[in-house]
Amino acid sequence: MPGADHSEHSTEQAEASAQAAVTAEPQAVVRALPLVAIVGRPNVGKSTLFNRLAGERRSIVGDEPGITRDRIYGEAEWNGHRFRIVDTGGIVPDDDALIPANILKQASAAIGEAQALVWVVDARKGTTPLDEELAGLLRSTGKRVLVAANKADSARLDADAGEFFSFGFEDVFPVSAEHGNGLGEMLDALVAEFEESSEAAPDGGPRELRLAIVGRPNVGKSSLLNRLLGEERVIVSPVAGTTRDAVDTLVEAEGQRFRVIDTAGIRRKGKTDEMAEKLSVIMARKSLERADVAIVVIDAADGVAALDANIAGYAHEAGCSIIIAVNKWDAVPNKETGTPALFERNLRDKMKFLEWAPVVTISALTGQRVEKLLPLVLRANEARNRRIQTSQLNDFFERNVAQPRGGGAPAPVKGGVSRLRVQYMTQVGVRPPRFVVFTAGGKPGLHFSYERYLMNRLREEFDFFATPIRLIERHKRRKSSQ
Secondary structure (H helix, E strand, C coil), rough: CCCCCCCCHHHHHHHHHCCCEEEECCCCCCCCCEEEEECCCCCCCCHHHHHHHCCCCCCCCCCCCCCCCEEEEEEEEECCCEEEEEEEHHHHCCCCCHHHHHHHHHHHHHHHHCCCEEEEECCCCCCCCHHHHHHHHHCCCCCCCEEECCCCCCHHHHHHHHHHHCCCEEEEECCCCCCCCCHHHHHHHHHHHCCCCCCCCCCCCCEEEEEEEEEEECCHHHHHHHHCCCCCCCCCCCCCCCCCEEEEEEEECCCCCEEEEEECCCCCCCCCCCCHHHHHHHHHHHHHHHHCEEEEEEEEECCCHHHHHHHHHHHHHCCCCEEEEECCHHHCCCCCCCCHHHHHHHHEEEEEHHHHCCEECCCCCCCCHHHHHHHHHHHHCCCCCCCCHHHHHHHHHHHHCCCCCCCECCCCCCEEECCEEEEEEEECCCCCCCEEEEECCCCCECCCCHHEEEEEEEEHHHCCCCCCCCCEEEEECCCCCC
């Protein structure tokens, strides 16, 4: 089996798991591959098994029960058979608390769409009353159930796994998700009834657009994702920190395939006490590094906080194009005095580095103006992939930078005025657009005001909508005389 060892009880390895992407499968993009749901009570090793089968660390693992909450999807292959897998939160059938109840709801949805179920139990602890409840629930589905008696790391535990036959399921396999022991036999049995479909996953078409939804805890990120998808795909609750994994969902809209990443709420350093929440923040920041466009969600009722600017700064540093969505606008009192223009002025004052990012006031709860977001995201993605022809860039340089007599325009530098001159510029990359500015004379180091002037003019001239621009200075030094 592919995949490195990764213990559920190792914090160091759990932190490493936060560095990998998490893939979730949508309702909107249907694949023909069979789906296997990994289910069980909390802290039996479901996420460790998921990571082992997926061949990489994708779900957060740790010794704290209840870390996984939403459905996390991936793909696996065994003996030439490909199939999808979905990791679910730990099921507690009779718990009325909001989060466990929603976890059960998400797990039930995964069970409903799966062709087979892998029920993970703990061979070290043996059968428990909660296992007996789950056995009844799984039998009622009428679906094939394979029992993975996990943590069977010794011959004695292999023998003890036999007690799980008492639940009435024919397929019981002593396994170790951590070390990979026993998984081959279980997978042989699992794929034996799978027929590889000739229908392939959708290919071709435009490049997949990776869209991250980021913001402080409880600003409505998951509600916005559900509204964009038109279904309750992720758990939504008034409890801050409900989302922990960075959950990907594929969806097609506006003729474009989107990979929408719903991240955990990012808190200030020192405000995250639980290991799972610390790893969630790491994952949220890593998700920005693989995103094309970020929707930064701000709570209209709370106003713009310093942490909002920090989170937007993370997206800017990652090179994302940025759309600012001011959520819960329907809950803002006295709209006649608190107009969008007034709110935006305050926002711009606190986020001066994002003067180019569009602002949209929305309500994820009612759907107000949510339909405007994806067209803006598409426009931003088009801009960040734009490559300017050399002739157009030369013309821009002549009109905006070069002196009439040639030789480059004098440019202010850090610490005062010098003979530094901009000789020419060229585009060297996209996503985001990157330009090299060649200078000569004086000391290197363009003044920030001149850099801002160049970026503003480039943005206006070539419609680099909602996207950052990177300028790289290359200075030509004079050869010292002998």
